[in-house]
Amino acid sequence: MLKLNPSPIQKVEWQLASDNSISVDIKRDDLLHSIVSGNKWRKLKYLLADAKVKSSSHIMTMGGNWSNHLHAVAFAGKTLGFKTTGIVRAHPEQALTPTLKDCKRWGMELRFTTRREYAKYRKFQAWDSFHNNQPNSYWLSEGGFSELAIKGVMDIADEVDKHYDYIVVACGSGATLCGLAKAFPKTQIIGVAAFAGAEYLRDELALYVGCELENWIIDTEHHCGGFAKTNESLKAVATEIESNNNFKLDFVYNAKSFLALSTRILTGAIAPGSNVLIIHTGGLQGRRD
Template identity: 40%
Template sequence: MGHQASAVIALHPRLKALQRSLAAAPLTKINDPELADRQLELWIKRDDLLHPIISGNKWRKLKYILNHALYAGADCIVSMGGAYSNHLHALAFSGKALGLKTIGFIRGERPPQLNPTLNDLLDWGMELRFVSRSHYRQLRGYQGHDSLPELQPGQYWLPEGGATYLALQGVAELVDEIEIDFDILAVACGTGTTLAGLLASPLAQHAIGVAAMKGGDFLINDVEQLLEMQRMTSHADRRILVDYHFGGFAKTTPVLLAFMQDFQRRHGIELEPIYTGKLLFALYDLIRRDYFPAGQRIVAIHTGGLQGKRN
């Protein structure tokens, strides 16, 4: 298949400086008899290697959002997430690096002792505002960067997980970097933004999303809405798998943990149990059930998030 470059967007000088600190995100081929026996190829797009902190889809999603905020003259980014949020973790670090204040609405009551993620947020200068779950659900209703009613001058609102059309543009660039022909893209899903960004690329013809939480059927509509915000129609086949959540978001089981440990031992690639572990478990389960026709090449996106393993 041919490769089509994404439209070039001028980056703010401060953002250019941050981008220069990023490393390459290579493709790694998984050599495995199970794959060879079925005449399949599995490759991992190693976005976890982009940066020690703002790795994976977090940087992809934040890149053009932060660019827009900087050019709009914002001096503070306000967003939301759970107590283990990779999104807020990357945002707080990026805000400090760019000289922007950050405020995070955290779902639930303030715990007596903060976990490593929340301590990092504080260390990087993010103001933490713990809110009730009902208030948190209300915050999900505000999508535009200026839509949050209590915003002050200079503040820029960023929805949960960076779910905006600007995030899709950053994720779509990931597909342009894949220098081999491929049949299927596969990614874990939280808000569905990364999957929508993959589908926003004309190079994506078939995509699989693996829901990280129970009741992930809502992701189907959310992905379509994000694509509509981009004013584009994706003709790519897509399927969202909702039965690999292992009990719910951030839940795990001995079976999942054993799979992750075995995968890391055999292939030297670290996974985490919230997203990437579930993604690879689902792909191997499909492979063993002969879901993929012989001869197909699958590219799985490693979306980083390894910091969450500390909590």
């Protein structure tokens, strides 16, 4: 398996935070690996180990045109000796995005599907249900969402030795948020939804986090119009953060975490004296500027 070192935690230089006596640190999971970076490695490591234990030789999964998940799976598959197939929600005649070109270069077979067919694959939550149809294959649901992905995220706690009042993280499938809620029961976890209409996730994720834990919320107000949409406030906060720090942000996920945090600071929802950790979940492959 790929062996990665713990990611560093560093202070975020941010006038808004210091003006309000709030300390903000960032866990640089974007530095975990040059390709399988951010929450991708956290979510995939036990799943890939499980695939090996089950003697599966073929990883099958799904994602969009710019999917960080497909990108990471294609690279990890090539490195670890798995055949990989990506079910992609796009027309076969469309030009490949740079993300999909990388996937293809790393040997991933791309199968294009309609939106309707793609939605059916979303229902294949469990490996076992899929396995019957595809011998030797190992099914990873969208974004890798699974108990093993959540377990992988929980390992972040081994690398954080200070108490934080809040942890802020971008939220798609919610696996990363679940893992953090379970691993840091005394911290308030704020998952910032990257897409519109994420309210339904509250009930779904509660099943995975466990009802005894109420230390997490989903911020559904900072998707900026929907998945991969941007607006001026998002660009402004990302520009300010990037110009005062040594890291970059993707606009699909991590810039939205900072935008949501800035609103919470401005409205006083996060009190002076608080300390906050943002998890940098990677995603920079999608930003090809």
